[in-house]
Amino acid sequence: MAKEITPRAENYSQWYNDIVKKAGLAEHSAVRGCMVIKPYGFAIWEKMQAQLDRMFKETGHMNAYFPLFIPKSFLSKEADHVEGFAKECAVVTHYRLKQSDDGSGVVVDPEARLEEELIVRPTSETIIWNTYRDWITSYRDLPLLINQWANVVRWEMRTRLFLRTAEFLWQEGHTAHATSEEAMEEALRMQDVYAQFAEEHMAMPVVKGSKTANERFAGAVETFAIEALMQDGKALQAGTSHFLGQNFAKAFDVKYVSESNQEEYVWATSWGVSTRLMGGLIMTHSDDDGLVLPPKLAPIQVVIVPIPKPDEELNEIAARLKEELQALNVSVKIDLDDKKRPGFKFAEYEMMGVPVRIGIGKRDLAQGVVEIARRDTKEKMSVKVEECVTVVRQLLDEIQNNLMQKALDFRSTHTTQVDDWDDFVNVLEEKGGFISAHWDGTTETELKIKELTKATIRCIPQDQQAEQGKCVLSGKPSSGRVLFARAY
């Protein structure tokens, strides 16, 4: 099986597609641009969802559900928003089909044309703020802290599984606040939640920063992002949190009466992560043998394989180990298939990224030991049966930490401080990764750099050091470095 994966060094993009396919994560559907998320891929997404949902609730948010459709006119109400989102989208124009006259199938019934077209939501600020108008009247109704798990559609011409698809799954938080300060705090809090999730659960280090005006969400005053670095040296925007100011409140006339009895427009944030995170997860850790998963997000954390094949004695030990591991909240699968050989199974679970494999072999057992193999480093060790559970439990934490450390190391060796344009171009071509460089703060320079190199400003890091310098392209003065990279 593993042999069928294209090595990263040969063709990174094909390697990614191979992993997504061979590990059974997702595939293209009959509908252009829409993917099918397969059961194993969905099980990983469910673990991500469950953890994020927990973190949203711990920070005071509740879930709700708003309509799939947005009246076309809503999109025009916020000027920047319409520019950003009312372009490539799925438009519902009719509400009925009928049998064709020749009986060969169904056709759109021309009489069932909608008075106003409906857009399949590309994001829900407009329909939600139209709803909030009725929900908010007083400062007592604030803050309103709501999240929605939903599917959204943005018509994309060039799609890649998980990274860019016409339909994708995501969550979108939409909060309303009495003051600018509170809304800003919320936007930053959720960026923190995303960063914590990415690092502690996905073992994917991220840089926290603000987007430049040019890269901002359409309708936002400020966009905060978390940016990760993939193994091919390209950056991935993994989540964004927007301070929307009063833009949507003004567009949808959402006001509240303050404690001092003043009528004021409400302040807003929105924030989202999507199935795109799956792409980031895959590209951060996986290798030429298949998927590598951090234990915290692995649907199967441990697989037990009886060797050479299942029998009563081996199965009994496997069942006992499984029970003991499950008592420690470890998810375990015992592979009782007697038609496949152990070597085949090993390759299969490596492909699936199962973090730990326990091989229970006849001969090993005679010595009172089992073989434990870790997916991340491929190391194997012989462990006494009675110590197996303790060792595995520790090993899962160790793997989680090791993946994070490895990704951190990769990022630090692939973040280069550059002060000169030729170096900028060379580093980008030869090494890739993040380039920390001075920028003069103008959109003109930013776009020029993008045009020349395809690199964009990923973010203005929140931990940016004040440092006088000259813009790497224009030579104009700059007061701090920003992070450039080519990106997904």
Add this chain to the structure above:
Amino acid sequence: MAKEITPRAENYSQWYNDIVKKAGLAEHSAVRGCMVIKPYGFAIWEKMQAQLDRMFKETGHMNAYFPLFIPKSFLSKEADHVEGFAKECAVVTHYRLKQSDDGSGVVVDPEARLEEELIVRPTSETIIWNTYRDWITSYRDLPLLINQWANVVRWEMRTRLFLRTAEFLWQEGHTAHATSEEAMEEALRMQDVYAQFAEEHMAMPVVKGSKTANERFAGAVETFAIEALMQDGKALQAGTSHFLGQNFAKAFDVKYVSESNQEEYVWATSWGVSTRLMGGLIMTHSDDDGLVLPPKLAPIQVVIVPIPKPDEELNEIAARLKEELQALNVSVKIDLDDKKRPGFKFAEYEMMGVPVRIGIGKRDLAQGVVEIARRDTKEKMSVKVEECVTVVRQLLDEIQNNLMQKALDFRSTHTTQVDDWDDFVNVLEEKGGFISAHWDGTTETELKIKELTKATIRCIPQDQQAEQGKCVLSGKPSSGRVLFARAY
């Protein structure tokens, strides 16, 4: 607050709308036929989802995700299916908007017309079976046991919150099997899962039965249903599970090679429940003071109200009780709002259907007691502080059982055996509920009864007794009774 609810006896339909609105469960949106599920309503749905999902996984199913859109031509591939579903649906014809020439807003770009229209899924058999063709080649790939949580759209002209909306949330299971027997077993197993969920978690008794040919799912060979009875004597179809035979396998050419090396068409089932269950939950238990929730599905199981208002001593006791109850997996809210009076709060939590209220009063505490009030019977009792947690834990189980018993009693007093047409009409008019009567087995009679009385055959009960009789309308011979009712 409570006063604002229309009594059931006065106008049942308005009572339902009042509860949905005042308890903060859902509301109509700006998009015709689409609802907004509000945070409190969604929290109940989440509890239903979580339990159903657990039961699906325990019966071997995995979740996956398939596209929102279905190519128009797919709907025509199964003859009955297209009849049932290709009528009222949302049709996507374009994929782009552009600025209108006069700059007043956005218009559909006529150049961005799709070659083939896309239908927003009304149900996913077609797109899923088109996918299964590639997933199934051998008997080793079977059974394939997949579920999807999704939104679906069926263009409805007359909508009611939760009960009938254009967009709704649901789960749809789609399974593939090697034999007819296995598929039939699966369809019946999932009907059992639904019945168990309805009775043990929703405290809503259901009758298990088969649908008549006329009421069958479009494309099914056999439809199994669970039918519940609402307090106004109307029935509610709460869930269906379909044995699809080889209909979809043939329509989408899904074959497998059997153990004996024969190529065979695959056997299928599909099964679903939706946010409609919320309507059933509301109508089964609620009263003229608001929502009544079975403890197992209540987002807040216990609310603690300090009386007359929060203070240090009361809050400390409340916090301790909360902690002890949470340790027993009871969800607790302490109401620390000092702007609302206790009486107002009581009415509010009654409206929300919180099963148990603990009032911690200054004067009671001097006697070492707190007041416990149950939502279902409105009974109050004085309980020693140190016994409070034990009493509440038991009370929650008692309330769950009491709600089930009450609903069972209601159903048995509202199920009437009828042998004569005049009685049939009278019972339906005067009393409502299920009517158990003989039917001659023809669609003609079934439709005639519907035309005359609006009553439909809810199901042929699975526990039907063999009994010779005469059809209540036609007088023709019948070998067993079926259940009639007017229905949602």
